[in-house]
Amino acid sequence: MHPFDLHGRRAVVTGAGRGLGQAIALGLARAGADLLLLGRPGSQSGTVEQVAGLGRDVVAVDLDVSDHDAVERVAAGINRDHRVDILVNNAGIIEREDSVDVSRHSWNRVLDVNLSGLFLLCQAFGRPMTERGHGKIVNVASLLSFQGGIRVASYAASKHGVAGITKALANEWAPLGVQVNAIAPGYMATDNTTALRTDPDRARSILERIPAGRWGEGADIAGAAVFLSSPAADYVNGHVLVVDGGWMAR
Template sequence: MKSPFDLHGRCAVVTGAGRGLGQAIALGLARAGADLVLLGRPGAQKSTEGQVADLGREVEVVDLDVSDHEALERVAAEVNSNRQVDILVNNAGIIEREDSVDVSRQSWNRVLDINLNGLFFLCQAFGGPMAERGHGKIVNVASLLSFQGGLRVASYAAAKHGVAGVTKALANEWGPRGVQVNAIAPGYIATDNTTALRADPDRSRSILERIPAGRWGDASDVAGSAVFLSSAAADYVNGHVLVVDGGWMAR
């Protein structure tokens, strides 16, 4: 009997797969059997490309700045013309830390353009054909800051709250058409985005004291959740923001 988590015969588009969460998710999907299209900055995804190929899966790398929405539309049209995209994982994102009174218009727009606006237009570009076919999975990468305000990250918190809202709105609209739209909210994971926190002894200690698991998460800790939400095992899961945080929110 075929496993409900089996993704053989499926094509997944993953953004920002060059490192960290995006790379771990891409490799998790590949291990489950999916073929991959990796969208991201030029030259940033060669390592992931090689690792996916080593797993025996088909992989294509396409250069894309997610904040360039005209390029996004063009790239998505090209991918859709060549493949049937069954899964979209919106992982690409940035974080800029500074006091809210010092946030420039350029910085605010940069974070929102990548983390929220680009995510929405990718959902639109790939989710529309999914809805027409009556089948598809979209997994957005949200954050604990989809629920909280954080410190000195107003633009990031705004964007990630927006990701949760977009996820639920699209689930309502596309669920009746066979497309499940969900999100993963990673906790404190040891990636480039948390380097500053891990380098601050006081912040790192206070964070670890609240996590029942007693450790920072690893990017691989998120991969299984992405596979689940991309698979038939999650056919009745829709509009959900799945927290993967070692128990942080339970405190």
């Protein structure tokens, strides 16, 4: 089998309705994977249509990742009906605010999606993977898994946590045949960075630091996701793969 071939594998991708999640889903589908897309109601119909157009089996399942009871219920149903070989935890939110003004509700909302929901999904789908002795989990981290950022304390905390969970699970599950890794996207042209890209000063300062000279796109992340989901990454464990156009090198 070609080392990047995902035919015969089924992947769960969260937050695949647009942006990076959609790009990852399409990348996995082009590599041969069938897909289960988990996201908010009505948000993923466009992705379903595109994946089906590639000839892959695809099902969209409604799920708010911040609803932890629903996460456990939905995951149990999927595990009952399907063998999940790959889990990509992409769903995430960001709230920009001065740290002195962050409310408990805002803090909890970001952590509930980006960190707690992610861990529960890892746990729910990782359990049968470890029992079978095979599986791939790819978490979407961030450059703010390494840096503090500006006016995004809850997001930075959550993404530092994603890196930590990735390494902790890899330590436990690598001996059981399950690879757990993460992708840290750089500055990407998505909804999450609209405020930065429309601020002339911030946009200019960001681009000046990126050696590649451009904002990243979904396709830049899709290849990394395929690699970490494939047999080519069977000896990659607990790694946070930075895809940033060289930002961290400066």
